[in-house]
Amino acid sequence: MESFDLLLGGFAAALHPAVFLVLAFGLVTGTVAGALPGISFVNAMAMALPFTYLMQPTAAMAFLGGIYVGGVFGGSISSILINIPGTPASLPACWDGHPMTRAGKPQMALRIALTSSATGGLASALLLTFAAPPFARFALTFDQPEFFAATVLGLVSVIAIAKEQPILSLLSMFLGMLIGTVGVDPLYGMPRFGFGQPMLQSGVNWIVVMIGLFAVAEVIDLICEERELRPKAAGGGSISFRGLWGLKNSILRGTGLGCMIGMIPGAGATVGAVIAYGVEKQASGKGARFGTGVPEGLAAPEAAKNATTGAAMIPLLTLGIPGSAATAIMLGAMILHGINPGPLLFTSDVSTVYTIFAAMILANLLMIVAALAVAKGFSTLMRVPPAVLGAFIIVLSVVGAYGVRNNIFDVYVCLFFGLVGWGMKRTGFPTAPLVLGVILGPLAERYFLTSLVNYDNDYAIFFTRPISGTILGLAVLFGLWSLWPAIQDLRHRRAGRTTPLDHTGRVPEDG
Amino acid sequence: MAHHPLLLRLLAPALLLAGSVLAAPYIVQDPEMLAGLSGTGPGFWPKAMLWGTGVCAALWLVAEVLRPRRGGGLAAEAVPEGTVPPAPDGSDYDMTRAIVGLVFTLLYGVLLPILGFPLATLLFVAAWLFLGRIRRLSLLVLVPVLGTLTLCYVFVLLARMPLERGAGAMGEATVRLYQLLGIY
Structure with missing residues (x-):
């Protein structure tokens, strides 16, 4: 009961006009930033940080929490409507969300995404509120091998998202991980692939790579194809409550996965969404049709990515470990405002903690209103001629790339990857694994090397530690499960079958 | 890429394979810097990634060589239905x-x-x-x-x-x- 009393107190503080207004403003800001390709909500949070100096600590956290929650969903608006992920976590929304838009069902896609995201986010906020202490105790047992194993699980999901050929996806992923090694190494401080260029020594930022690969490459196609960006049937494509209820299992699976993955520092919304997509592809029974506008393929990753928001704050608040770039900025804001996250915070400043909990719950409820408003405005934005939109998307992408480190080199990297992304897209070479490789590769390296340093170069440590071994075992199972159709295909080809199987391993119906 | 001649289709995997082999000496500016460091020094992870890239590129190359008449290589098969724009030689792409x-x-x-x-x-x-x-x-x-x-x-x-x-x-x-x- 004490928790409920504390939460009521938290709601009272979060509903104070000054706090509530900045929360709402943060939500709209985050949703717009997330929806704008090239401007990520992490950038928006970083830019918002100086503005929090003017606020009380709880208001500052509510503001950043609002941007975080709104931004994680906002990316899906552009994914669904124009096939450009506003954030990396919104990438899966392109795969099944945008085909729905192309089929004239943008409202349906947005409602599925919004319902799933709000459900996942709310569940995650409640998890944060009621399960933070026990989860914190569990996360306390994590060490570098466990973090490495969790990152490997994320990388293995690349095979699961490979639509047809695992070799090309693996190649793309290795290239991404290779790009991630450019710059100073995490252990010895030695520059790698620097070629004597100081700019290369600072490394290749994944946000910049992502902006180039997706935004720039996509915009080039905007002016080369007679593509209609506006929703094809504005009045159609809705979905009833019954239709949404039919997606409950997908939403629940996504929410559960998102909550679990969100708590693992370093994993975050992108890993959560991608794994949820991979799992849903296997679990829904509709895997063969994934990528063509399957509601389950949209609902599960959407629920998962917003389910990571509250969960990612569990290690942040209880251990002071940020689970993502966004929570790292929140950690910075907390320290700036004199809040020291950690177990002691739950006794020394419990009212602040519960105000943050309440703000996160409110943010996920208000997100529905904010997202609907932004989505409506976004549709209006889509009425702008593609050339006008494309020009400003490139300019915003360039500004976004520049803003990451206030460095013109990042602009060059962004434009280079724009060129590469366009080429990859035209040849059907998968780009998503490359991005995941760039994001997760450096994390995997750091956790791998620090594990070895901490455990006397004992490679067996990854398998002998129970949690690490379990996660790696899951990764192996997940990989085999995903590869099984390809293995079956190979076996049938060797057996001399003339009819190739589809990528689920089944004989096509017309075959 | 799908309808291009065999040599052109082999170009990308061959370049990637060659790149993964040739890039190894350039991991650090002076390879002597790695001397004395353990097997998991600064060069370990990039080398592993180069190996991964090289092996996958070699597999891609072999796959392209073995199926010259199938009307497309791996990249062509990897194109998910409905998610990729029309082929480069398509009439509606400028x-x-x-x-x-x-x-x-x-x-x-x-x-x-x-x-x-x-x-x-x-x-x-x-x-x-x-x-x-x-x-x-x-x-x-x-x-x-x-x-x-x-x-x-x-x-x-x-x-x-x-x-x-x-x-x-x-x-x-x-x-x-x-x-x-x-x-x-």
Whole structure:
């Protein structure tokens, strides 16, 4: 009961006009930033940080929490409507969300995404509120091998998202991980692939790579194809409550996965969404049709990515470990405002903690209103001629790339990857694994090397530690499960079958 | 790539395979720097990634060689249905415009530090609109001017981003413009 009393107190503080207004403003800001390709909500949070100096600590956290929650969903608006992920976590929304838009069902896609995201986010906020202490105790047992194993699980999901050929996806992923090694190494401080260029020594930022690969490459196609960006049937494509209820299992699976993955520092919304997509592809029974506008393929990753928001704050608040770039900025804001996250915070400043909990719950409820408003405005934005939109998307992408480190080199990297992304897209070479490789590769390296340093170069440590071994075992199972159709295909080809199987391993119906 | 001759289809995997082999000595500027370090030194992870890249590229190469008459290689098969634009040789894709668009985009990046953000953006937006078949003079003038001014106010004034001002006289001109606009 004490928790409920504390939460009521938290709601009272979060509903104070000054706090509530900045929360709402943060939500709209985050949703717009997330929806704008090239401007990520992490950038928006970083830019918002100086503005929090003017606020009380709880208001500052509510503001950043609002941007975080709104931004994680906002990316899906552009994914669904124009096939450009506003954030990396919104990438899966392109795969099944945008085909729905192309089929004239943008409202349906947005409602599925919004319902799933709000459900996942709310569940995650409640998890944060009621399960933070026990989860914190569990996360306390994590060490570098466990973090490495969790990152490997994320990388293995690349095979699961490979639509047809695992070799090309693996190649793309290795290239991404290779790009991630450019710059100073995490252990010895030695520059790698620097070629004597100081700019290369600072490394290749994944946000910049992502902006180039997706935004720039996509915009080039905007002016080369007679593509209609506006929703094809504005009045159609809705979905009833019954239709949404039919997606409950997908939403629940996504929410559960998102909550679990969100708590693992370093994993975050992108890993959560991608794994949820991979799992849903296997679990829904509709895997063969994934990528063509399957509601389950949209609902599960959407629920998962917003389910990571509250969960990612569990290690942040209880251990002071940020689970993502966004929570790292929140950690910075907390320290700036004199809040020291950690177990002691739950006794020394419990009212602040519960105000943050309440703000996160409110943010996920208000997100529905904010997202609907932004989505409506976004549709209006889509009425702008593609050339006008494309020009400003490139300019915003360039500004976004520049803003990451206030460095013109990042602009060059962004434009280079724009060129590469366009080429990859035209040849059907998968780009998503490359991005995941760039994001997760450096994390995997750091956790791998620090594990070895901490455990006397004992490679067996990854398998002998129970949690690490379990996660790696899951990764192996997940990989085999995903590869099984390809293995079956190979076996049938060797057996001399003339009819190739589809990528689920089944004989096509017309075959 | 799908309908290209065998040699062209082998080009990408062959280049990637060669690159993964040739890049190994360039992991650090001076390979002697790695001397004395353990097997898991700074070169360990990049080497592992090069191995991964090389093995996958070799497998891709073999797959392309073994199936020369299947009407497409791995990349062609990897294209998910409905998620990728029409083939490069498709009639509804304007390849010339795509290449001009790419050149404009790269030029924008090159001109940013020379002309400064406001002028480079103004020129880029105007050029892009023209490329996108917009011929109304009012749009060709108003959209770039108003758009650039808005971006300057948002990013330079409000977000305090130190966007490129330009080199030499262009840098001074940009500062004057910002002063005129009340940004500085």
